[in-house]
Amino acid sequence: MTGTDNTANEQISTQMTGAEIVLKALKDNGVEHIFGYPGGSVLPIYDEIFQQDDIQHILVRHEQGAGHAAEGYARSTGKVGVVLVTSGPGVTNTITPLQDALMDSIPMVCLSGQVPTTLIGSDAFQECDTVGITRPCTKHNWLVKDVNDLARVIHEAFRIAQTGRPGPVVVDIPKDVQFATGTYTPPERHAIQRSYQPKLQGDAKAIEAAVQLMASARRPVIYSGGGVVNSGPEASRLLRELVQLTDFPITSTLMGLGSYPASGANWLGMLGMHGSYEANMAMHDCDVMVCIGARFDDRITGRLNAFSPNSKKIHIDIDPSSINKTVRVDIPITGDVGHVLEDMVRIWRALPKKPQAEQTADWKSSIAKWKARNSFSYTPSKDVIMPQYAIERLSALTLGRDTYITTEVGQHQMWAAQFFGFEQPNHWLTSGGLGTMGYGFPAAIGVQIAHPDALVIDIAGDASIQMCIQEMSCAVQYNAPVKIFILNNQYMGMVRQWQQLLHGNRLSNSYTEAMPDFVKLAEAYGAVGMRCDKPDQLDDAIMEMINVKRPVIFDCRVANLANCFPMIPSGKAHNEMLLPDEATDDAVATAIDAKGRQLV
Numbered sequence: 219m220t221g222t223d224n225t226a227n228e229q230i231s232t233q234m235t236g237a238e239i240v241l242k243a244l245k246d247n248g249v250e251h252i253f254g255y256p257g258g259s260v261l262p263i264y265d266e267i268f269q270q271d272d273i274q275h276i277l278v279r280h281e282q283g284a285g286h287a288a289e290g291y292a293r294s295t296g297k298v299g300v301v302l303v304t305s306g307p308g309v310t311n312t313i314t315p316l317q318d319a320l321m322d323s324i325p326m327v328c329l330s331g332q333v334p335t336t337l338i339g340s341d342a343f344q345e346c347d348t349v350g351i352t353r354p355c356t357k358h359n360w361l362v363k364d365v366n367d368l369a370r371v372i373h374e375a376f377r378i379a380q381t382g383r384p385g386p387v388v389v390d391i392p393k394d395v396q397f398a399t400g401t402y403t404p405p406e407r408h409a410i411q412r413s414y415q416p417k418l419q420g421d422a423k424a425i426e427a428a429v430q431l432m433a434s435a436r437r438p439v440i441y442s443g444g445g446v447v448n449s450g451p452e453a454s455r456l457l458r459e460l461v462q463l464t465d466f467p468i469t470s471t472l473m474g475l476g477s478y479p480a481s482g483a484n485w486l487g488m489l490g491m492h493g494s495y496e497a498n499m500a501m502h503d504c505d506v507m508v509c510i511g512a513r514f515d516d517r518i519t520g521r522l523n524a525f526s527p528n529s530k531k532i533h534i535d536i537d538p539s540s541i542n543k544t545v546r547v548d549i550p551i552t553g554d555v556g557h558v559l560e561d562m563v564r565i566w567r568a569l570p571k572k573p574q575a576e577q578t579a580d581w582k583s584s585i586a587k588w589k590a591r592n593s594f595s596y597t598p599s600k601d602v603i604m605p606q607y608a609i610e611r612l613s614a615l616t617l618g619r620d621t622y623i624t625t626e627v628g629q630h631q632m633w634a635a636q637f638f639g640f641e642q643p644n645h646w647l648t649s650g651g652l653g654t655m656g657y658g659f660p661a662a663i664g665v666q667i668a669h670p671d672a673l674v675i676d677i678a679g680d681a682s683i684q685m686c687i688q689e690m691s692c693a694v695q696y697n698a699p700v701k702i703f704i705l706n707n708q709y710m711g712m713v714r715q716w717q718q719l720l721h722g723n724r725l726s727n728s729y730t731e732a733m734p735d736f737v738k739l740a741e742a743y744g745a746v747g748m749r750c751d752k753p754d755q756l757d758d759a760i761m762e763m764i765n766v767k768r769p770v771i772f773d774c775r776v777a778n779l780a781n782c783f784p785m786i787p788s789g790k791a792h793n794e795m796l797l798p799d800e801a802t803d804d805a806v807a808t809a810i811d812a813k814g815r816q817l818v
Contacts, residue, residue: 257304259331285315321651382416444473445511656685
């Protein structure tokens with residue numbers, strides 16, 4: 219057989235329909251699960267799904283659920299989450315999770331159906347401008363009009379989603395392209411978009427300068443973020459090694475929890491609006507700040523012109539657009555945090571003269587005094603379950619298990635961050651940047667699909683859990699024993715707290731007057747419903763929830779009007795935070811001025 223004949227046979231063997239190309243490309247990119255909902259514009263792809271067994275499709279009950287489930291899958295595994303939705307409302311229902319993934323740097327590939335190319339622009343049934351709508355909420359998107367481009371575009375979509383600063387991408391596929399026959403190109407042979415080449419290695423001179431500055435510090439602090447988690451387990455290991463070598467105190471953003479263990483000797487707790495007193499005071503008073511994989515979010519910085527006013531700042535981030543975007547820094551380092559941390563550890567080890575303990579002795583003494591304030595304290599009760607106590611007991615009773623925690627958004631989210639001790643990366647999943655109510659439950663389903671033997675708990679509020687409660691049907695269908703642990707206070711708790719503090723206690727539409735019976739609701743879906751309202755019964759009830767091998771809704775009735783403290787009022791500096799023992803109505807009124815009201 220001649221070389222020409224071989225080439226011809228290879229071309230014949232790679233001729234496929236567009237729908238077949240989609241499945242082949244997903245398989246070749248290592249996809250094992252996709253989350254989706256069928257519709258007319260993606261039926262050819264669903265027909266191919268039916269005829270294969272390599273990839274499992276998880277049928278959600280709403281496309282928003284598909285997006286959040288893919289986020290949970292991605293965040294807990296480090297892989298790309300994959301979503302398949304139809305045109306029109308199918309894709310518009312994914313806008314919230316796409317924006318959520320963009321803000322929290324979650325790798326996601328969304329495959330959307332589109333009307334046939336001949337009908338694009340004609341206002342056809344279930345048509346929308348997917349590329350136009352999703353351009354602001356994705357890293358990149360494509361409308362594939364030629365079946366011969368389809369494999370290349372899907373391969374490139376996976377590369378862009380998971381490299382550099384991870385994020386979501388959309389591939390819009392017209393129905394006639396799914397039916398058409400074209401040539402399949404494997405991943406190793408597809409042409410790479412050369413305009414997108416993320417920089418992984420940091421500048422050597424900048425890293426050396428950073429280490430020299432760190433070695434001279436008398437009041438240092440490490441400020442870590444979600445970028446450490448996104449970089450992979452090696453980055454978290456190197457971060458822990460750097461902390462051990464330098465003996466620097468370390469704090470973290472909401473998204474970075476778990477990259478350094480909560481039980482670690484140098485741990486200050488989470489920082490920011492509802493962070494610990496010691497973390498925020500250390501950030502305010504430090505002389506050298508090492509920001510690793512964080513972006514100086516407004517919930518972290520407080521009032522910008524008072525943010526860490528006397529410090530030299532080092533910023534490590536793979537996204538060059540994040541450098542000097544919000545806070546001007548002294549030593550910018552663009553690169554993957556894993557690579558940069560590896561260089562930092564190596565250079566620190568090679569220092570001819572290491573800093574001595576007495577250099578930071580006064581700083582450690584100050585931190586010890588701040589810790590002694592016990593800023594997460596609360597008044598316990600024998601009659602009613604305090605929400606903080608509920609999280610404390612949940613954390614204690616899951617210790618030593620392979621536990622993943624997701625949350626919705628609100629007071630319960632902050633209490634979970636404050637009171638649940640995270641020891642590993644990728645085990646804490648929450649909506650940080652967008653603050654999406656309804657995220658936690660479908661995200662937990664995505665986690666459970668990826669880790670079928672793990673204990674997966676969605677810590678929820680009674681309001682936010684109802685945003686995507688229909689996904690309980692999905693959990694039951696796929697035997698995903700997710701536990702929903704609701705801190706039920708009958709309010710939209712964080713909204714009510716701000717109305718109390720900022721709006722004269724005028725509780726406008728923050729009380730839920732028609733609350734469902736969550737136990738009966740769980741049973742209606744074929745799940746298990748539980749309820750507890752007594753502190754002395756809580757431990758037994760939690761253990762019963764953990765041991766059930768089915769989806770559970772646990773209705774934990776907590777104190778109705780508990781507020782989440784400490785708190786930095788909007789527009790205030792880190793050293794102006796309110797602690798629980800200071801948070802009287804008069805103190806709050808004094809602390810929050812007109813500027814603060816405008817910024818909430």
